[in-house]
Amino acid sequence: MDRSTSLRSEPAAPFGPYLLFLGDTVERGYAKTAFGLRDWAPDRCVGELALPAGTVTTGIPRLGPVEAYASGARALLIGVATPGGSIPEHWIPTLLDALAAGLDIVSGMHARLVEIPELTAAAKSLGRRLVDVRVPPADIPIGSGKKRTGKRLLTVGTDCALGKKYTALSVARGLEARGVDVTFRATGQTGIMIAGAGIPIDAVVSDFIAGAAEMLTPAAAPGHVDVIEGQGSLFHPAYAAVSLGLLHGSQPDMFIVCHEPGRTHVLGYPDFRLPPIEEVIAQTTALGSLTNSAIRCVGVSLNTSDLAHDEAERLIAAESDRLGLPVADPIRGGPAFERLLDRCQD
């Protein structure tokens, strides 16, 4: 089976800092990737580059490839989506300029950089990397089930698309601010771009999911914490397998359940009710104990972006009382989030 034709041979080797490429887009909504990078990884974004027809800007300096390299950029990141996910022909000259200036190219599009002959030829002769972040590495082993040193924390969810990545990023930063030796481990394309490394776990061939998670979070120093971006949900009719493989391979010591108050059914699956948070805690503990008998829930992350401040505070306090666990919205932060971080350090 063909699991990779990427030129990228070292999945964990960081790429960037970035020059954000905006193409010729005139719709802000198409540039969500660029804005996400600007917001979550500003220190990795050196500048932006748009074609003459483009009108969208992230507000950071406009630089050409040569200037960007001189300012510390090491990769051009395609920060816009196109209809159908293709790479337009008229972008190629700019991408070739970037390679010539010393930049790798990083893309999360469906179309693969490595399938564009002009780019592969130039990258090869110049010694640059074409990084298709949707392509997993080629050398993923079968899961071993072997315990590794260091601590691991996984974000899990009652559903998809409700804050597992944001929670993992926030917890990793919160722990880092407390002086903990911590690494955010990305499992999806946006997370991989933010971190500059990772494995797109949902693109891995199913026999290798647990092995991919083991590869993503290798043995580390005893005090080190890997904070792993979760995927899917154990209660999702299409994606539960991804969630289980990630759970088994990452062998978390700790997990945080992510939930969006008010969501009652699986997104896009009106026949499937969302499980109560307690059920997610019980199921994750039961299934996760196969590879780590010490697994425990350290708290709950609520995505309260649709609620007013007071309403959110009341709900967070009530849920914490009800569940007997730290509950917080990491984006709101505050004492509740500090209590959640305390529990991660117990």
Added chain:
Amino acid sequence: MDRSTSLRSEPAAPFGPYLLFLGDTVERGYAKTAFGLRDWAPDRCVGELALPAGTVTTGIPRLGPVEAYASGARALLIGVATPGGSIPEHWIPTLLDALAAGLDIVSGMHARLVEIPELTAAAKSLGRRLVDVRVPPADIPIGSGKKRTGKRLLTVGTDCALGKKYTALSVARGLEARGVDVTFRATGQTGIMIAGAGIPIDAVVSDFIAGAAEMLTPAAAPGHVDVIEGQGSLFHPAYAAVSLGLLHGSQPDMFIVCHEPGRTHVLGYPDFRLPPIEEVIAQTTALGSLTNSAIRCVGVSLNTSDLAHDEAERLIAAESDRLGLPVADPIRGGPAFERLLDRCQD
């Protein structure tokens, strides 16, 4: 992500009957695939073909490609393994002869037929199929979770490699002999060759496992039964994700737990004890109820091939009493197996 480059566009379209190709092997052990086909699908094996240096025979008629086609063969099946899984250069003329005679080519080897330019060119001009059974179809949808008509039975296991395929084949035949409208659904390469159709579930990209299982067992007449070959085990540290995706997508009404008496640990994983049969029943019922609340265990299949007849009979009776379920070794058959089939028709 590249999920298929196969020429095969219709995964469910049967291929064969077969001319078994034995290459120039002189070791019977290398021809296990050919012997498996002869034993499990004799009505699909028209003849065998070996190169002059080959000494192994399955005992069925020796035919050239033209004769085989005239006798009803529609595909040459590569029935031997080679060191490293490659297709030797000196086989190519024979494979081209087969295509010219009207035969498709079916292979389960690591090396892909579709990556051999002489074969793809000939297949294209002649309108033949090159079927790499390890390659899943390209058009697998995301799982829908939608209930389908017809009944489904899945074999699950306490571990890998202990009889899930044999049990599914035996149950499908047993039900067929009773006049039930039944289809064996193959999920691994050997099963796919025996059935002439199927999806290699462990080669599917993880986001699509449940969808692949849905595609494999489409809606059917109310009285129809799909008997689905299980994969892995929910308690396997590397492969549980495959088992869960297959469980969710196949939405079984019934399942049979397969076990090998005396096996105490996961094959190749000495740190992982095998779960008791009761635990597999409980876990399969709990997890399977997400997509089919009516799921139930209809019995247990014991692989007693290492036991003497009397010892096997005693164990089967004792386990049936202990569990309160039909227990049988389908290969031994007999009244115990008939009781298991009775339960599948309840």
